[in-house]
Amino acid sequence: MRFPFYSLRTGIVACLTFLILSAMLLINVVMVKFAERDLIDAKVEMGRLLIHTVGQTVVYEIITGYKVLNGPGSVSRTGKEIAKLLRMGGYSNALVVSSTGSRLFSVGSWEKLEEDALVRSREALTRQKSSLEFSGEVWGVIWLAPEMIRMSAPFFYDGRLMGAVAICADLGPLYQGLRKSERFILIYICLNAIILVLFRIYLLSRTVVKPVRRLLTITDKFEEWPTLFDQEESSRNEIGQLSRSLKMMLKRLETNKRELKANIFSLEEANLEIKKAQDEIIKSEKMASAGRLATGVAHEIGNPLSIILGYLELLKRGDLTHEENRDFVERIESEVTRINQIIRELLDFSRPASAEHEEIEIHQLIMETVNLLKLQPMMDQVEIRQELNAIKDVVWAGKAQLKQVFLNIILNAADAMIDTESSDGLSPKVLRIDTENEDDFIMISFTDTGIGISPEELGRIFDPFFTTKEPGKGTGLGLSVCYTIIEGLGGRIRAESVLGKGTEVIVAIPLTANSGIAN
Structure with a gap:
């Protein structure tokens, strides 16, 4: 049978052992004190009896022959009889004085106590009353106790005072006897405690x-609880009640567990639907942006196509020299290359975004986005100033999604500045793009000189389907998509605006751990 040090059984056994031993020892202390008191009381009674016997013996000696008492050998004979009585009663010393207070004889070795005994005897004569006193201290059985017992009393004959007797006894042997008995009592207590x-x-x-261990087994093997509860708990005490309560609790937990699994499954499906809806919104907004870009691209492609058609008409004439034919072909090739680059950039932006993230250089991505937008006719009226001062610019993100964020912000800024009207028509349309490092983030700010946003509308610009544009000019999803993408990267996006002076959109994106010096 094993007894783990921190087990319930060990704790209960330790407490019970302590309580049983404490109770027995306390009872033993009380019994020892009572026994000690009773023995001392018996000693006092014995002393009173001895005083009476000694007094009667002395009276008999005085009456039968006072001269004999003082004769040769009489004191010795009386002293021996009194000494024998004292030894039988457990006393060691006795002192007898006459009615006049003169010392008749003494028994035992009084040493320095004889004068005190003489004084006590004479006080007994004077008061004609007995006295009892305990003196000194010595270790008893449990604690300190009186060392000596001293008694004195007068004795009479036919009502006439004849003298007084003083006796004393050492209580040490009494305590020693009790201590010897106490050893056997302690052994008996230990045996009783063990049993x-x-x-x-x-x-x-x-x-x-055993019932508690069974409950622990049930809780440890909760998955198998139906088989663990095959046996009904028959006990009607608290353990049985606890077992039945545990059974009901585990049944409720099993029910709650099934419901929780069902809820988790529903939440996972809901999350998938939400993610799918977000992806669709981002895709729709991307297609809307691509549509806007396509308008500018169509305009941009028209010029090189016209040039190519003109060169082809010249080539059809057939009267050109070899050098002229070669020059026109090279010019046609240059314009076709230009058209190919414009279409490729639009296709790259419109291509479905990859779900995988990679290390992106923010400065390079900003410049690519600006170059893509330069083809738009609306951007001919906007001056873009780039102050890319961040020392570190590498982030972990999806390239297409970040490009979409920058594209939406720049297009919104351009729309806001084009809508700006002034009396002279010469209002500057400047978009400033700044970058800087702040802690472990790169801060990208887009500041325009547009019409600004009112404080009431500023707090809602990141809400889905909220727009300040005229109907048909915006879906209200652009900045909402930007917010979703940046939050998904662990970043932040916010806007500050002064009505009539412009708007600043600030994007904070966390840097990668190994972000190097920006190019």
Whole structure:
């Protein structure tokens, strides 16, 4: 049978052992004190009896022959008889004085106590009353106790005072006898405690430990709870009640577990639907932006196509020299290359975004986005100033999604500045793009000189389907998509605006751990 140090059984056994031993020892202390008191009381009674006997013996000696008492050998004979009586009663010394207070004789070795005994005897004569006193201190059985017992009393004959007797006894032998008996009592207490503790361990194992271990087994193997509860709990005590309550609780937990799994499955499906909807919104906004870009691209492609058609008409004439034919072909090739680059940039932007992230250089991506937008006719009226001062610019993100964020912000800024009207028509249309590092982020700010946004509308610009543009000119999803993408990267996006002076959109994106010096 194992007893783990921190087990329930060990704790209960330790407490029971302590309580049983404490109770027995306290009872023993009380019994010892009572026994000590009773023995001292018996000693006092014995002293009173001895005083009476000694007094009567002395009276008999005085009456039968006072001269004999003082004769040769009389004191010795009386002293021996009194000494024998004292030894039988457990006393060691006795002193007898006459009615006049003169010392008749003494028994035992009084040493320095004889004068005190003489004084006590004479006080007994004067008061004609007995006296009892305990003196000194010595270690008893449990604690300090009186060392000596001293008694004195007068004795009479036919109502006439004849003298007084003083006796004393050392209580040390009494305590020593009690201490010897105490050793056997302590051994008996230990044996009793061992028997009681072992018996209690057996009872605890049956009534407490085994049921508790069964409950622990049930909780440890919760997955198998139907088989663990095949046996009904028949006990009607607290352990049985606890077992039944645990059974009901585990049943409720199993029910809640099934419901939780169902809820988690529903949430996962809902999250997938939300993610799918977000992807569709981002894709729709991207297609809307691509549509706007396509308008500018069509205009940009028209010029090189016209040039190519003109060169082809010249080549059809057939009267050109070899050098002229070669020059026209090279010019046609240059314009076709230009058209190919414009279409490729638009296709790259419109291509479905990859879900995988990679290390992106923010400065390079900003410049690519600006170059893509330069083809738009609306951008001919906007001056873009780039102050790319961030020392570190490498982030972990999806390239297409970040390009979409920058494209939406720049297009919104251009729309806001084109809508600006002034009396002279010469209002500057400048978009400033700045970057700087702040802690572990790169801060990208887009500041325009547009019409600005009112404080009431500023707090809603990132809400889906909210737009300040005229109907048909915006979906209201551009900045909402930007917010979703930047938040997904662990970044932040916010806007500050002064009505009539312009708007600043600030994007914060966390840098990668190994972000190097920006180019």
